[in-house]
Amino acid sequence: MRYRILGALHVLGQDGQPCALDRRQSRILAVLLLTPNQLVGRDYLIDAVWDTAPPATAPRQLQNCISALRQRLPGGGNWKHVIAAEPAGYRIRLDTGQLDAQVFEAGVADAQQQQAAGRIADAAAKLRDALALWQGPALAGLTGRAIEAGSARLNEQRLTIVEDCLDLELRQGRHHQVVSELIELVAEHPLREFMVGLLMRALHGSGRQSEALHAYDLLRRRLDDELGLDPGPQLQELHASILRNAVPVAAAPPAAVTVPAATAGPTALRQLPAPVRHFVGRDEPLAALDRLVDATGRDAVVIAVVHGTGGIGKTALAVRWAHRAAPGFPDGQLFVNLRGFDPTREPVTPAEAIRGFLDAFAIPADQIPLGLDAQASLYRSLLAERRMLIVLDNARHVDQVRPLLPGSSGCLVVVTSRNQLTGLVAVEGAQPITLDLLTTDEAGRLLAGHLGEARVAAEPGAVGELVSRCAQLPLALAIIAARAAAHPTFPLATFSAELADAQRRLDAVDGGDQFSQVRSVFSWSYQRLPxxxxxxxxxxxxxxxxxxxxxxxxxxxxxxxxxxxxxxxxxxxxxxxxxxxxxxxxxxxxxxxxxxxxxxxxxTDTDRRLAVRRLLGYDLHAASAADALVAPHRRRTPGWGEAAAGEVPAFGDHDEALAWFEVERGNLVAAVRLAWEHREYEIGWRLANLLWGLFHLEKHWDDWIGTHTIGLACARGCADRRAEFTMLSSLGTAYREREQFAEATRCHQQALRLSREIGDRHGEAQALNGLGAVCGDQHQLAEARRYLLASLEIRRQVGDRWGEAITICNLGEEDLHAGDLESARERFLEALAIRREIGDRWGEATALSYLGQACQAAGDHAEAARSLTEALMIHRELRAYSMEALDLHHLGVAFGSLGEAQRSAESLREALAIYRRLGMAAAVEVELLLAEE
Missing domain, CATH: 1.10.10.10 (Winged helix-like DNA-binding domain superfamily/Winged helix DNA-binding domain)
Known part of the structure; x- marks a missing residue:
């Protein structure tokens, strides 16, 4: 049995005849063949098979498809040992030579050995043999995200090997023989610089110098028009050599033959930032990192700590090497800037970093558990069966790094820091890699990369002074080179003379403070700005x-x-x-x-204060516009009196406003803190208040409590007692949802006292309702009813229909707990009518949910299922995750009572997943229900 994926998918029996497969079977087999002999998870296979959201029966259908696929293969059911089922998924077991991609890889490896031994002709021949295996684009004709990602990687690897092969043939002097092939390839890939360089060499070697120069000029114009870039320094040097008619046979450096990495597995994230364009030297650190790759997959996770002073190029090195090593980590690369030495912002905490990684894995917010330990556990689980490269940039101390380390040995972690992080070396066995200043020669080459060989060669004295006065520091050299490149007519001596003033250049001449050096370098660019x-x-x-x-x-x-x-x-x-x-x-x-x-x-202080106020005012008005759509029915405070300083975004609907809140959440949370720091107390509490709708829907509890704690301080700072009440009430709700009942009670009691002191009847009713809800959650039914009835009386007196419906629902919930089912049902119907009257979709869904629970408790399971299904649809529409889980929980019970066991189990499993991600105690009850089935 042989398999082909280097072209259209084919399965060939011993007689050489292809095996016919349907679309789903082809997709399943293709995904398995992209990771031969490796486990592929069931969920990943399901996503690969279904273009749209998979049906609830997808796991069963997948199992049936695999069974049918085995039957289609020659030998029928005997193929269970080839496509093997395991607890977490499936694995296809192949012997050497069965898969054309593996044969291709082996052929390239053989060619690499021939090249290393100096047998260039044999190496080129081996590559030609390997390339002959390709019958077209990888997995041609098959679609789907997973398949397209895998085929794209294979196609890129093929193109790289084509370049390697042509380079070797040019080094043998076979210029005439490869010109036609290169012309076709460049037409297909016009911006691929190495390919254009090969064509230039082939044309020049064939006596077609003008065409070689034209090929360069065509690329230069395309790069400038499409990307605003110039060709790289190697191609510029080749162009100059052709102009001088001084191109040897091996004009370009010998390209190392690339061995294709193992084809990619599930979930390939690509978070690496772009590498710096001009990078020189660092051969020893790069080699040290290369050696660590071989150690992955053994006993423990492999860690490298790249350390050195500020501006030395730690990030540039890590990112450059990570891009180079990426093919060896087919499941992707993660990157985070930990901001360990940011003097203006707090370092990124492990919790923030892990949350960013979980977001990158597209884990929904409702599925992310509470607490660092639980989130770290989920993060490690996601990495457990993946081979990934993780770059933790700009770490300050080991405690910032340790929670981010994977538990699997297949991953490699690169940490950069200004500190040595000896704790990671001593305890986790990390490999330290020290970065020193560039050598004089490397610094000169760095300037030449930015400015071109000709300009640097014309002023060797000025270049030497630039290198010396920039302390051979990569960041300083790069910035001064950028300034010089922006002024191509200025002599380099002009910039060297500016650096001669040591007082302007350094603040701490004898201290060796690289922060001061870099600050001075920034000034050279800043002082030239308009x-x-x-x-x-x-x-x-x-x-x-x-x-x-x-x-x-x-x-x-x-x-x-x-x-x-x-x-x-x-x-x-x-x-x-x-x-x-x-x-x-x-x-x-x-x-x-x-x-x-x-x-x-x-x-001036005034200028800075006004600028901050303008920025905060913009944030406030934009958040107000978004909040009006996200939480349209809640009680509002009078608007801020000042107009926005700039154009505020307009939002079309609830989803658009909520999406803006999510994108801007980090900035808005920071703005609340900025308002406190600059004593813009009114803006501070108002902005925190406008985030309530986002937090209530998406359950960002840490941000909710953090911003509202600052908002409370702001309210007290401006002696606004109504604002203080607003913050206390919202904090009480947040603490209640976190099941921190003591804190919730304290906040609501303070809010109640304040509302009575200032004569705010609406606020008094709100605080009483909050206290009643907290008591109800703790099964203090008599106290809960007392608070809620008092709240309801006031809300009816002041005509607060929205608040009235909330309290009626809470009373119905207490009736439900007390077993007074008829009263509970009547209250929920009353609340539902009010919600629909005022157009409150959130409240309508809440009333329907509780109505379903009341019907369920009364034994009317069919009516319960109808109400709960309607509530579930609205809660999903609004992304109200905790209520969605509650609906699913009770739907599972209702379906079970109706004898629909499969629907019951599916609903309960969905509810359990959400409960667990939200860290809600109800998960235990659902686990018990599932165990009974």
Missing amino acids: TRAAALFRLLGLHRGPDITVPAAASLAGIPAGQARQLLTDLSRAHLVSEHATGRYAFHDLLSAYAMEQAEAND
Whole structure:
């Protein structure tokens, strides 16, 4: 039996005849063959088979498909040992030579050995033999995300081997023989620089110098038009050599023959940032990292700690090597900047980093458990059967790193830090890799990469001074080179002379403080900025969030959005900000510190205060617009009196507003803290209050409690007792949902006392309702009823229909707990009528959910299922996860009572998954129900 995936999928029997498979069988087999002899999870196979959301019966259908696939293969059911079922999924077991991709890999490895022995002709012949296995694009004709990702990797590996083969043939002088093939390849891949270089060499070696130069010029124009880039330094050097007619047979450096890595497994994340364009030296550290790859998959996770002073190039090295090593980690690469030395923002906590990784794995918020330990456990579970590369950049101490280490030996972790992190070396056995300054030669080559060989060669004295005065520090060299590149007519001596002033260049001449050196280097770029760009750069240092949008930056600076966009583009070109996503700009941590220093030195306290107020005002108005759609019926405080300084986004519907909240959550949480720091107390509590709808729906409890604790301090800071009540009430709700009942009771009691002191009847009813709900959760039914009846009386007196429905529902819940089913049903129907009258979808779903529970308790299981199903649809629409789980829980019980065992089990399993992710105690009850089935 032989398998082909290097082209259309084929299964060939001993007689050479192909085996006919249907679409699903082909997809399953293709995914298994992409990871031969490796376990593929059931969920991953299900996602690969179904283009849309899989049906509830998908696991059973998958099992049937696998069984049918085995029957289709020659030998029928005897193929169970080949496509083997295991507890977590399936594995296809292949012998050597059965899969063409493995034969291809072996052929390339053989060619590598021939090349290493100096047998270039034999190596090229071996590569040609390996490439002959390809019959077209990998898995041609099959679709699906998993298959397309795997085939894309195989196709890229083939193209790399084609380049390697042609390079070896050119080194043998076979220029005429490969020209036609290269012309076709460049037409298919016009921006592939190495391929264009091969064509230039082939044309030049065939006596077609003008065509070789034309090929370069065509690429240069394409790169400039499409990407705004120039060809790389190697291609520039080849172009110059052709102009001088000085290209030897082996004009390009011998390309190492690339061995294709194992084909990819499930979930291939690609989080690595782009590598720096100009990278020189670092041969020994790169080799040390290469050696660590061989140690993966053994007894323990492999860890490298790349350490050195600030600006030495730790991140550049780690990212460069990670891109180079990525094919050896087919399940993907994770990356996080831990901000360990950011002087303006707190370091990223392990919990924040893990949450970012879980988001990258597309784990829904409702499925992420509470607490660092539980989240770390989920993170390690996701990595357990994957071979991944994890880069933890800019760590401050070992405690920031340890929770992020995987538990599986198939992963490799690269940590960068200004500290040695000896604890990781001593306890976890990490390999330390020290980065020193560049050598003089490497520093010169770095400048040449930015500026071109000709310009550097023309001023050797100035180049030597630049290297020396930049302390051979990569970051300093890169920045000064960028300035020089932006002014191609300026002599390099101009920039060298600027560096001669030691007082301007360094703040701590004898201290060896690299932070001071880098700060001075930033000043060289900053001082050349136009006045308006420099002003915006300074003000950006006042921003505390992870990134900033064009409208927010415009508000910060008090300028039109179009002008802000242009200035941000100018700053991006000067490498003073980076556009990490379309329209979203971020600071490097040192640049942020430098910008803040410049703001303090150049802008008055009043200017900075007004800028912060404009930014916070923008956040406040934007959040208010979003909150009006996310939580339209809740009681609102009077609006902030000042108009927004810039254009506020408009939202079309609930989903669009909620999506904006999620994207901006980090910035809004930071803005609450910024308001407190700058004593903008009114904005602080108002902004925290506007986040209530987001937190109530998506259950970001840590952010909820954190922002509202600051909001409470802000309310007290501006002596606004109504604001203090608002924060206390919301905190009480958050603590109640976290089942921290003592804290919840304390907050609601303080809110009740405040509301009575200030004569706020609406607030008094709200606080009484909160206390009643907390008592009910603790089964203190008499106390709960007393509070809730008092709340209901006030709400009816003041005409608060929304609040009235809430309290009626809570009373119905207490009746339900007490066994008064008829009263409970009447209350839920009354609340449902009010909710529908005022158009409150959230409340309508809540009333339906409790109505279903009342019907269920009364034995009317069919009516219970109808009400709960309707509630479930609305709760899913609103992404109300805790209520969705409650609906599923009770639906499972109702279906069980109706004799629908399969639907019951499916509902209970879904409920259990959500309960567990939210850390809710109801999970235990569902586990018991499932155990009884």
